[in-house]
Amino acid sequence: ETGVTQTPRHLVMGMTNKKSLKCEQHLGHNAMYWYKQSAKKPLELMFVYNFKEQTENNSVPSRFSPECPNSSHLFLHLHTLQPEDSALYLCASSQDVGQRPGPQHFGDGTRLSIL
């Protein structure tokens, strides 16, 4: 059982819908991440949260809105998405250990399809 849980596993939505992806980590980590994995492209970092504060927004369009209410939970709110946003969205967490970072632990991902 993974220490990082993502729901839902699959999501199909229209371009005008609003939905949210949820990520929960049970590892006691203080940093959480959202990644996008499109077909035939490397994983792309979207957002980074460290101790609930957003520290990185990698030029992500505003139709993606992250929320981190506490160090264990991370959401990605989706609104008015485009077909090119169809991808696997992966959540990860890690322990911020300064000069020697621990590995990021990933969830199983949410496979998102935009109609």
Added chain:
Amino acid sequence: AQKITQTQPGMFVQEKEAVTLDCTYDTSDQSYGLFWYKQPSSGEMIFLIYQGSYDEQNATEGRYSLNFQKARKSANLVISASQLGDSAMYFCAMSSNQGAQKLVFGQGTRLTINP
């Protein structure tokens, strides 16, 4: 900016043989970390092994070892005694060693183990 290059889109190996997956990187950071992840067809990203830039010895984790050649900026993954379950995508990644990590991933190598 950091960059990871994996030049092998696909590898085919006979079961029980050893396999080396190539990874070269580019960074101007003095302190950084190198990671390898495995992604089976189910989508989850599984952490395999980590090498710190100041680690003098190559990292090993069971059947996995990382052949770290700092001067050549390479961090190849070696899998000994390959098994059918090793068939998956393998990603090399790196991050700077400062706070929450911004992992940069390579394109990945699809490894297929033949019986």
